[in-house]
Amino acid sequence: GQNIDQPTEMTATEGAIVQINCTYQTSGFNGLFWYQQHAGEAPTFLSYNVLDGLEEKGRFSSFLSRSKGYSYLLLKELQMKDSASYLCAVSDSNYQLIWGAGTKLIIKP
Amino acid sequence: DAMVIQNPRYQVTQFGKPVTLSCSQTLNHNVMYWYQQKSSQAPKLLFHYYDKDFNNEADTPDNFQSRRPNTSFCFLDIRSPGLGDAAMYLCATSRNRDSSLAQYFGPGTRLLVL
DSSP states (O other): OOOEOOSEEEEEETOOOEEEEEEOOOSSOOOOEEEEEESOOOOEEEEEOOOSSSETTTTTTEEEETTTTTEEEEEESSOOGGGGGEEEHHHHHHHHSEOOOEEEEEEOO | OOEEEEEEEEEEEEEOOOOEEEEEEOOOOOOEEEEEEESSSSEEEEEEETTTTTOTTTTSSSSSEEEOSSSEEEEEESOOOOOOOOOOEEEEEESSSTSOOOOOOOOOEEEOOO
């Protein structure tokens, strides 16, 4: 079966750095997405990785290792507005997105 | 601004009473998706349209139907809502089915079944 695993919840302090991990097992791989979802709102696109390595975009970076079936989202200089759920999604061999349940990130002052 | 619009944001219906949720987009994207998302769960794909080509997920109940009368609009019809259908319904679009293209979501419609 196809499976995406992420921690259910994480807590971090304002101004700090946090790393949210995602492991996946899918039938085929055509890229991995990270989305941010605030409570009661729709997901918004953060990043896309298809090759191994680190993609940096401002305070957010995303890393991929295809051989390990592993990705992480790194958030730097955390702000209170970063409190949200972060969803990992993999595009499989049929170009369908397989979604993780999301990691709820709680930022404390 | 180009966007994905869903109306209404909140919908209350009665058990067994048909309900229609709507989605429109100004992005001129070829693909439109309907997802169901329950609290603290992953979005679950119900179906998608690639242009006029309808693609139903194997485990989507027959109770859920969809229509796409033109490029801009897509509707989700729930013929006989049950209590288990209470959820957030998300409409999303992408330019094509290319794996590198992100999906853009509307704000969602939260459905409450009484």
